[in-house]
């Protein structure tokens with residue numbers, strides 16, 4: 088499928104796209120926010136050691152990038168497990184992978200040319216299969232972006248315990264509350280409950 092798909096159509100533009108990556112091992116599905124890096128028509132992901140996604144990709148060499156604008160999914164998949172009923176299982180060419188039922192679109196990737204370092208892996212992503220569930224027309228909303236930023240600082244806070252991250256989370260939380268809708272406000276409340 089490489090070269091045949093127009094990545095823009097599936098929401099993956101140049102730079103880093105924040106997606107929810109779903110992976111599977113055995114019967115267990117996993118979801119976590121992960122950045123898909125696009126440089127022209129090449130795609131990569133950097134996965135830090137210690138996550139379930141890292142382990143699953145190392146073993147299965149397949150992942151699905153889900154495009155989704157749901158702030159609660161960003162928060163919940165960062166800090167806990169997404170419920171089984173939110174996943175759908177797809178079989179393709181003898182392989183099984185898992186995606187989020189509520190995503191706008193998803194792309195399943197084969198992971199190749201994997202490079203391992205002591206802290207992380209970088210792997211190239213080759214599109215295997217794509218799917219569009221629904222087209223979403225939505226103006227940029229600072230509240231949603233603020234929830235995503237707050238999630239990132241919260242993961243750093245969990246690793247380091249440094250107070251500067253708490254201050255950043257609070258600053259982004261204020262933006263989420265000012266500019267977001269009910270979902271963004273609920274997502275920020277969830278995020279605080281995980282700290």
Ligand SMILES: Cc1cc2nc3c(=O)[nH]c(=O)nc-3n(C[C@H](O)[C@H](O)[C@H](O)COP(=O)(O)O)c2cc1C
Pocket residue numbers: 105117118119120121122123133134135136137138139140141164165166235238239242
């Ligand atoms: C918006 C966002 C983007 C992230 N991108 C990455 C990434 O590209 N690589 C990575 O290793 N972790 C990334 N993380 C951190 C993981 O999502 C986090 O460690 C998560 O808890 C891993 O979950 P898992 O153990 O279920 O895989 C990101 C977090 C957020 C909130």
